[in-house]
Amino acid sequence: MDAKEPPPRAAADAAPAVAADPPTEPDSPEVAASVADCPAGDAQWASLLASNAAFVAHGWRPTLAGSSVSSHREALASGQSPSAVVVACSDSRVSPELLFARGLGELFVIRTAGNTAAYASTVASVEYAVHNLGAPLVVVLGHTGCGAVAAAVATAADAGAMASQPSTLATFVKSTLLAPVRAVWARGQGVVDTDFVAACEAENVATAVRSLVTKSTWMRKARARGKVKVVGAMYNVAAGTVKEV
Template structure:
């Protein structure tokens, strides 16, 4: 057991890391507060991490201890490290189109939260998500994109199908598809998939050592809004 303390964590340490914590590990509240502060800096053009020094890079050679896991969309306009103003080694990022989940994605999130010990998991959606728009189009017309892209759409459809009426997505007063409601429903469903579908993450949330947050990034303002919270981050959903 003494060797486990000094060597880097591996996948074999999954059960060990869910039951023991480094003494300097931040709480979910502290971890979220750091992300929220970073986003405020980014949104006000006061970012502190435009680059990383050679000294800092060298210090990370011995291992990583990220304070957050971010499951985000692959959209080129929403790089989590930038919009949350975090430096090297501070966030463990997993990205897929439409932040969809499947076993390897959940496994990657579990690795960050349970093996590396990150106390907060953030599902980061965003405005103008093409994957959600494509899923809405599929529900309306039955048309699916070709190739493997259809797998992404198929993974999003269950998130928004639950808020449809007569096969058509919920519509705003204008008569247009309410894409805001659809993409937020997708974020919330992804949160539940992680917080309830992963036994390890569910146990960490119950123990108070981890929280799962659903959030949305505004392409216009650069701000991140909390949509859903499972656990205690000291903040409530605001949208």
């Protein structure tokens, strides 16, 4: 990518928008922009980070004393009450239950290519888990070495980079994943080996966080009222660590 010229423009994002909530309670500017404290979400996020530290140090946690996998599974047959929602990449190296050292019924996981929140099905799944299951925390989890972001960086440098890929995949990269790359470029950050890619991975997470509260009026209001905490984070595939971004 020429450091003197911005990457080429792509077609507008063709992802379907989530239908707005009924206009019974229109947003005020304060509601649209504000983020209230969410003590329950803060507590769950601290717990997940502590569990991730245990995963890094010791691997998968032991079975709880006096419990068994079969008895726990049977107890969950009547319903679920996950403590957090995780929107993660589909990458096979990124397993939220493992890296957060959690078991059945503890995390509501949604996995998409590039951990995006561009489509209605993802946003609706998050709404369901927060509204109906009471999860006070949503984590958008990106990761190092993300192939989807790498494809977007390559496409920004060369519009024909995805020519050999299936058409749906190529269209997804161009319509959804190029925007974070352009945002990093617009901040004046040049293409410097992995530093640029890492910045694009972090910006991709931030884009998904914004997308959740932009496409969902309900989520935006819930966050403004302190009902849910929305966090962007990165998983280091080599080190096993999760850090907020």
